[in-house]
Amino acid sequence: MPSYEYEFERLELSAGGYSLFGGVGIQLEGHQERICRRGREGWRYAGFLPVEQRATGHIEAVELIFERPIPRGTGQ
Numbered sequence: 571m572p573s574y575e576y577e578f579e580r581l582e583l584s585a586g587g588y589s590l591f592g593g594v595g596i597q598l599e600g601h602q603e604r605i606c607r608r609g610r611e612g613w614r615y616a617g618f619l620p621v622e623q624r625a626t627g628h629i630e631a632v633e634l635i636f637e638r639p640i641p642r643g644t645g646q
Contacts, residue, residue, distance in 0.1 A: 573640045577613065578633040579604055580621065601634065608636045 581601060605615045613636035622631035 572642075574637045575640050576616070577608075577636050579608075579636070580631055580633050582631050583629060604634060608634075613638050 581604070584599070608615065616635040616637045618632045618634050620629040620631070621633050623629050
C-alpha cells in the first residue's frame with residue numbers, strides 16, 4: 571500500500587458583494603491557480619479544511635490540502 575505526504579496552503583476568504591439571501595457574500599480568490607500549479611508540480615488536490623471561522627459560522631480562512639505518493643525505497 572502506498573504512503574503519502576501532504577502539504578497545506580492557507581487561503582483567506584474576503585467579504586464582498588451581497589448574497590441572494592441578504593448580507594455580505596464571501597469570496598475565495600486564487601484557489602484555481604494554486605490547485606493547477608500544485609498539479610503541475612506532481613501534487614493532487616485532496617480537499618480543504620476551514621481553519622478560521624467566526625461565531626456566526628462564516629468561514630474566514632481555509633487550507634487547501636495536497637497529497638502525493640512517496641516513492642518506495644526513499645526512506646521516508
